Amino acid sequence: MLKDQISQVFEVMAFSEVIAAEEYPRHLFSHNMTPFYYSTIQLYSENETAEYSVRLMLSHTLAPRLVTALIPEKKSISEQDCRDMTGEILNTILGNFLLETEDEIQGFSLTPPETGWKNQPMDAGKPIMTLAYIIDDRYPVSMQFFNRTNHSA
Amino acid sequence: MTTCIVSDDSALARAFIIKLLKMSGCENVNFIEAANGKEVLDLCRNVNPDYIFTDLTMPEMDGLTLIEKLKENTYPVKQIIVITSSGNKEARRNLDLLGITHILTKPVTHEQMKELVNHLSALPNTPQENSEYGY
Numbered sequence: 001m002l003k004d005q006i007s008q009v010f011e012v013m014a015f016s017e018v019i020a021a022e023e024y025p026r027h028l029f030s031h032n033m034t035p036f037y038y039s040t041i042q043l044y045s046e047n048e049t050a051e052y053s054v055r056l057m058l059s060h061t062l063a064p065r066l067v068t069a070l071i072p073e074k075k076s077i078s079e080q081d082c083r084d085m086t087g088e089i090l091n092t093i094l095g096n097f098l099l100e101t102e103d104e105i106q107g108f109s110l111t112p113p114e115t116g117w118k119n120q121p122m123d124a125g126k127p128i129m130t131l132a133y134i135i136d137d138r139y140p141v142s143m144q145f146f147n148r149t150n151h152s153a
Numbered sequence: 154m155t156t157c158i159v160s161d162d163s164a165l166a167r168a169f170i171i172k173l174l175k176m177s178g179c180e181n182v183n184f185i186e187a188a189n190g191k192e193v194l195d196l197c198r199n200v201n202p203d204y205i206f207t208d209l210t211m212p213e214m215d216g217l218t219l220i221e222k223l224k225e226n227t228y229p230v231k232q233i234i235v236i237t238s239s240g241n242k243e244a245r246r247n248l249d250l251l252g253i254t255h256i257l258t259k260p261v262t263h264e265q266m267k268e269l270v271n272h273l274s275a276l277p278n279t280p281q282e283n284s285e286y287g288y
Binding site for chain 2: 008009012013067070071073074080081084085087088091092094095096098099102109110111112
């Protein structure tokens with residue numbers, strides 16, 4: 001269901017085709033893409049028993065393309081535009097996922113996204129799950145889930 | 154001229170909503186952007202918006218708090234439309250209690266916005282303070 005949301009969001013927002021990385025020739029894809037834009041959202045249960053962190057990473061060449069796909073008339077694209085786009089995509093994916101699964105997964109909320117740009121790999125612990133995709137046959141996208149339960153302040 | 158405030162913490166999301174509204178026939182509209190609920194309230198003190206499009210998850214002041222404040226201050230806004238990715242049952246229940254009936258889930262398509270604009274155009278041209286339509 002999460003994978004469906006990822007595909008739907010990229011297709012609707014950016015008219016892009018999403019292929020799961022495992023269906024793609026392995027040698028053409030690497031999780032260690034740099035530089036990249038990232039967004040992070042905390043997913044927390046309202047009774048404070050569980051907290052997760054979800055990070056989306058888009059390659060630095062993909063993000064501006066997505067902005068252009070969303071708003072073709074935009075004359076110049078800034079780093080902030082790319083960060084906004086990364087945040088919006090993650091926010092929409094997770095929001096829709098929680099909506100679709102609210103009968104099974106109740107009581108979770110999202111924080112606003114934090115966004116940034118990196119030219120070296122991020123070190124944030126070991127993800128409990130990583131989803132990797134190729135967009136438009138070329139651009140890697142990665143989504144990582146971290147368990148932050150009992151780690152938050 | 155119709156005045157419309159579009160509130161979202163993402164500048165890109167605001168630009169996209171305005172683009173969809175223009176594509177849906179919203180010409181001769183004064184679009185004003187805000188990044189959170191507090192900015193919307195500040196704008197409302199000087200501007201009389203006809204419509205407010207707002208996200209729910211925003212820093213400083215979220216969408217629900219904004220709508221509560223708008224009702225407390227009885228600003229004569231014709232319609233408040235929520236555009237959000239986080240429209241779960243509880244959020245919808247809270248919005249329903251506040252009289253908000255127009256909710257779009259991101260990602261919003263042109264077709265959805267056009268349908269909304271057509272619907273809003275057909276509504277009576279009156280402020281919603283005590284209207285049976287709510288917001």
